[in-house]
Amino acid sequence: MQYWLMKSEPDEVSIDDALAAPGQTVPWTGVRNYQARNFMRDAMRVGDGVLFYHSSCAEPGIAGLAEVASTPYPDPTQFDPASKYHDPKATQEQPRWMLVDVRAVKKTPLIPLSTLRAQDELADMVILQRGSRLSITPVTPGQWRFITEQLMPRD
Template sequence: MTAPAPHAPRYWLMKSEPDECSIDDALAAPGATVPWTGVRNYQARNFMRDAMQVGDGVLFYHSSCPEPGIAGIARVASGTRPDPTQFDPGSPYHDPKSYPGQPRWLVLDVQAQRKTRLIGLPELRATPALADMRVLQRGNRLSITPVEPHEWEAVLMLSNE
């Protein structure tokens, strides 16, 4: 009997508003790990549920701020579980149509590994290897998008400049 093939690493870009959770906040959290709550898009939720695995690489992206861009490197640190904010009437992420027995929304943990210099949208757009990166595509507003291995490598090279 042969052992199952090891999980090939996947890569993701995950957007967070720095006022809510910045790369600095994540690095300062216990174990540098934060729950990725508040995902309220079905496609992003499905990425979390169906494709993301512990150990996958994450580009930690600051969004909805004066200078959006990649601010750090992280990894997926847990599998999914129901997002408790969907059940909390005091949360901005409350979903009155979601019930504990049938949760709609999921959360997973992300562990920050390091802060990078901010790699902003103009620099990302000016990098030929990133021309097809999903975050740069017109109309893309997803908070979680897959990143191709060559895009991951290109961002790592930019982050080390």
């Protein structure tokens, strides 16, 4: 079991959108960075824990919990000329971009980026490093435990 943080722009897909989707599951389309793709293609397993992060918005931060819900498969948007994620160099025979489905588990009170930064225990989190822009990053078990047990209220 591994843990991940996955960024989504709430204008595109928010935690509420994901919870409202069929099966509370959305395909994680639009990733066009090789490192992030490789995490989905090579490292993720069904059931892995996901911190659902809202980025590029008024209040960036962790907005909910989710889990990896599928094995990797080609991102269909790469084949769609009408999509802004269209990749003319991708073919059905040789897809370039792979994704997984993500199932939203629950919405949580937003944990703002500033709160994450204020925690000594989270100093090593990848997204908090200077210049870090990667939209999918691994989270250590210790970081996961701290965030879910210390920064999220009990049900």
